[in-house]
Amino acid sequence: MSNKEESLGHVSHLECLNCGEKYTLQRLIKEQGSILVNICYDMCMGPLDVKYDYEGICSILTQEEISKRPDTFWKLKELLPANEINVASDRPFTPLVESKEIGKKLGIRLYFKLDCNNLPTSSFKDRPVALAFNRAIESGYDTVYVASTGNLAIATAFQAMECGFKIHAYVPNSLGKIKKDAIRKYLPHGTFNELDLSYDDCNILSMKECDAHNEASGKKHCFVPNNSFRPFYKEGSKTSGFEIAFQLQKKGISGEAHVFYPLGSGALFCSAYKGFNELGMLGLSNLKPRMWGIQPEQCSPIIDAIGKEDIVPVKNPKTIAKSIAIGKPGSGHQSLDVMAKSNGGGFKVSEKEILENNLDLYFSEGIFCQFVGGTVMAGIKKAVKEGKIKKGEVVVANITGTGKGRIEDDLLEISEEFGYKEKAEQLLKEVGAW
Template identity: 25%
Template sequence: MKAVCPLCGREYEGIIPPKCECGGRPRFTYDYSRVNPRAWKRRKPGVWRYKELLPPAKKIISLNEGGTPLFKAKLGEELSLNVHIKDETRNPTGSFRDRLASVAVSYGLTYAENGFIIASDGNGGASLAAYAARAEKEAFVVIPHKVDRGKLIQMIAFGARIIRYGDSVDDAIPYASELSRLNGLYDVTPANNAVGIEGQKTLAFELWEELNPTHVLVPTGSGTLLYSLYKGFKELQTLGLVEEVPELIAVQTEKCSPIAAVLEGGKSKREFTKALALYVREPPFLEEAVEAVRESGGKAVVVREEELDVGEKKLAREGVFGEYASAVVVPALMKLSEGGYFERDDRIVLLVTGSGLKSFQEERERSMISGTKLEILRILGEGEAYGYEIWERLEKPMKYQAVYQHIRELESLGLIEESRRKGRRIYYRLSPKGRRILENLEG
């Protein structure tokens, strides 16, 4: 195995830089003449089934990641299409990033004397925390201020050291790189080190063994998953196992769609989206993602925020609980189907990349907090207040009793709490949970 710059041909080994001196991104290559795919079938399913096409590791750190289920979707019958779901929520920490973490930690053990670090908006941080714990190494996770609570709880439970920095993962990436340099930490952030992407490409190998799809719908934020899949299918092509790469379809939300804008034209929005794992304003793998889609003959699809709930519910009826960032593939499929994009004999895969258990509670709370309730939280964000005082400050034509109903509901959600009493007056304040919700809502 070696990493080669596609622009100038320079070769790298050991710690691979994110960019070559000429500006190209080094890509891992292997001696494909020595790969025997027949040997894969004698091994148990999982990432390391394909070890000849993965970076070498003196010690493999594994939690039996990969080998996730692929099954036929009922939705396909409704659309008269052959649709399958690849359920990556079945990975050890509930997302496809476990593939990255296993390979990155295994390869990086040689260079991680002081531990590992990653910049992440959630799933990657949870994965690294678990695998570093397994390897008995410290994990440092740089996260933006907006992170799904379930993912943060995972990181803490696995013993990671949490560093909050910036509004989105875009801000966290260069900070993690600097901390890595200053503290001798092995950085496994995909934008700073492509080694983990080699683990993610095993998704392509599994899909080929299971179905050999013609189309794959891919939730897209940073662009790393698109590139991983493309690289995996290109290697299968090099081995003579597939004739062509399946059409890769990048799916983004209308609020954050920089990759889709390049591919399909239109305005590039970079706003906060409730599909939090797709909130990447400056995708580090934008060029590679665009290459993957164009070279595979695919396209990009943008879905509206309100379509995310529809996608989640339809996935739930399939028996899969995916986070919003995964649910985007369902409305995308429906749009393409309505437009006559697919043929009846196409073999279509929906990638469900992360579990809804990580984000469900907080996202639902956010969806419930709007209008008057949000204004009450804002008032209490400035300091404690009692009911009549809140009613006066709202300056809305509503009954005093209605305000108290909102207060009781906010209290039942655990977003506000009683701070003190003075006579008959009950003063309220934000709870820690309410303050966090308000900060996330206000962006």
């Protein structure tokens, strides 16, 4: 037991998102020997959420105080589970830019939140991974296990290298060569395991190996960022919501805005919503986000569960939007709640629509992104077409990962299939990948 764990910034307790059971830090240490617990172990096994002493924070985070602080990742450090800042100390906000063409064509005020720019490994995963490592450093861990379709492993490998951690990465064989190379780039102290398994199975294997290693060594020094520390890891993604709210505010936008995210596990979607809500609760933002989640038709367990009781997992999901090919979404039920509470919703889109919109984002806006970008854009067009978004309304498209060094091989393959080979070749020539 570490004394450092008895308090954690302004965290008051952990709370089950399903049954509401509360776990104080003292209770977690007494019952589990650590605050690093990921499920409601005493009741329903549901996901845990980090709660804060909002009354105390309210007196610190005033409008005046906020306006003095630079626009960096830890701007609202009181709303993140950390005692000290150990990583990403001066990381700037990612840009929020207005659409040049697509917005006008659709008759909406469209903004792109570019997590594909400015983050160290060019995907939103740098957000939660920073929080996981911050916690790991505070708790004396030194080894990380990770399963990934690409972005998480790349972000984890980078952070492990920065912090001097050992890393063991598990990736499905189906992952493109380019993504594999991107992970290897940051693996000076680790192993890279390519497996003939789906992402979900790689995930289970990484947890087992991590567990076995901790058992064998008799002390907890290994972790899986999105699993072992999941409640703390997810908090990093709240910063997406914080940034969007502040950036829209600076552009004079308040009130209702449609915010679109791609949905894999749903964790980013739910965490960003929590971030928006916390700002609202503290009186720091008047934004009323309507949350929309988009999945590919080939892997849409969350969208298919809208209006139903349970989420039916997808076995061996196959979509070109590989970073959201998650058959058993960990935050699926919570995502459905967020859609309902925020008066938003969800759509699923075809592989062809994803490709066409990825190309449109590049040729109309100069954004070369992963296929999750095309997925989101296709969802926005669907929402406009179906009248869910009215003319002139504010829409934010979250572009959560770069295309560069990630999707070039997949882009060529799928473009040929749908008759866009020439366009894809032109894109790749222009970005210097051809």
